[in-house]
Amino acid sequence: MSYQALPYTYGARTEAQIDSISGMRSGATVFNTTSQYMETYNGRVWMDERSVCFKVAAEPGTVSKGQLLKTTSTGEVQLAVNSSSQGEREKFCGVATRASVSGFVAVAHCGKVKALAGGPIVRGRGAVIDGTAGRFDDVTSPASGTLGMTLETGSTGSLLWIALQTIEISN
């Protein structure tokens, strides 16, 4: 048995270059120089070690990069909205690493990821689901509903780095 170094199917490319690849097969691999993750094509979307593929529910139908998502009882995803309900917070599943493709989306459940800011954000604070669907806000003290930490300062509507942690379900 000889050993051969792991060759990526498409080498190292930027995220934009990866998204323009066509004709790939399930199991094809590429190194994403934008996110610094290896990605594997699962026949529907490009996925990395942080992410899981979900089907997007009829509402909203499509998902943008960085939107915060929750799961439904059928396993599909919808936009997450801030809620005082523990049961609702428990549905949070992560952040879209890319825009959805033909109704499917890769969702990061851990690690560092770009998320869509619902208001002005200050780095070093707790990240929570915002009142605007699919976006996040910051809080000065981590508490119930905290899902990670903010890693950079930015304005409303920006895609900003956050570090995902387990959401605090309880009050």
Add this chain to the structure above:
Amino acid sequence: MSYTFNEKGGTNYGIKTYNQIFSPDRGVVSSASYWNPTLISGDTVLCKMQYTHASNVIENYKLLTWYDFDQGGSVVYGAHWIGTGIYLCYCNEASGWGVSEFVCQPSLENTPTPSPGTRAIVQRASIGTQAEKPMGVTLEPASAKGDFATVAMMGVWPAKRFGTLTLDSATYSRSDSTGRVTATQPVSYGSGAMSKALDINYPVVSDSEGSIVDGALICIWGTAAEQW
């Protein structure tokens, strides 16, 4: 023989299923999971798992590398499939554990033998307060206390299941020493939550005979566990 698999993944062994790589019957020639190559440190494979949501089959892939942990020294750690979020752990149970069982890290053993170094000391939870400290799901069996076996504490993996799970709520470790995952919180709401289910009925092979037990495909968050 060499493998390149360009356009199909670019790994030494291309794509194999979870059962081909990890199930207890993978070495039995007559098994549907049979795959028994002679591995050398550095070999790679893409581990495939799939689930169905709203009638859509969805695939998940994880890159694994066969790595020999023995770099000299008196303790034999052996060679194992590793990858992001997979760690070699010290078995703290006298009779060991099976594959696809959930283990926790209750910090019961202060002076284990052989020395685990910085490796986690884990066991299946036997009481609720242990289940509040989830580690991950076993990828290999352990036969006795002091064995070293790999545990996945992040990402998508099969686990033995107790009772009914739902796709939109958290899962927890059972606290009856069986290593199963459950929808029932061990102590209080949210405490010990560590994953969500992607497939609530995912059969798990439990022995070399190919026996099937109830299981689920879970996505382990891999960061902190809910603690209050």
